[in-house]
Amino acid sequence: MDEKPPGMDRWDERMEVPLAVASALFLAGYATLILGHGLPQGWRDLCLALILAAWVLFAVDYVVRLWLSGRRPLRFVRTHLLDTVVLILPLLRPLRVVKAYDTIQRRQDKPRLTLYARVMAYAGLTSILLGFAGSLTVYRFERDAPGATIVTFGDSVWWACSTLSTVGYGDVTPVTPMGRVTAVGLMACGLALLGAVTGSFSSWLIQTFRREDEEGPPGENPGAR
Incomplete structure (x- = not known):
């Protein structure tokens, strides 16, 4: 590398x-x-x-x-x-959190909760910023479109939240090409951010359990193995 x-x-x-x-x-x-x-x-x-x-x-x-x-x-x-x-697409700048996640994934030393917590916090902030940016973009193209169900910024925010969380209630949906492209991007970002959070937490747990297993129970002499 x-x-x-x-x-x-x-x-x-x-x-x-x-x-x-x-x-x-x-x-x-x-x-x-x-x-x-x-x-x-x-x-x-x-x-x-x-x-x-x-x-x-x-x-x-x-x-x-x-x-x-x-x-x-x-x-x-x-x-x-x-x-x-x-x-x-500068509105996607919050996705740079992936770099922080990649850096921590490469670490093989003692697990540090602060580093993994930082990635999870960054991922949460990234979700908020991307959701806001996606809401603005969809609202811009959908509000005056014929047959649109997203006609207010509140509708757009609700749609972005359900899309990022991959729930997708379907009560409001984009009808314009740009709105649907934005929807695909938000769904992909939602999956990636969810994977970053769960992956960071899982990696921290695995490294913690592995270290405890290598050290052995309290009072046991590692050299006696």
């Missing part, structure tokens, strides 16, 4: 906060445009400027990490497919 170049770690550390702020601004600008009915043109232009500025920062981050990796563009895209998807 290829090791991450030292410069990549420093860059990721420096960009962690700016990218988090840019993600928040991107989502805030997008939400304001969708929910701000009758918003003055000046405010709409400001929201569009925030979205564009955040997108430019995401693109700069992607290009810099491509340069620091020392790999050819096509190889970098293949090995960083999630980053590429997130660059094209």
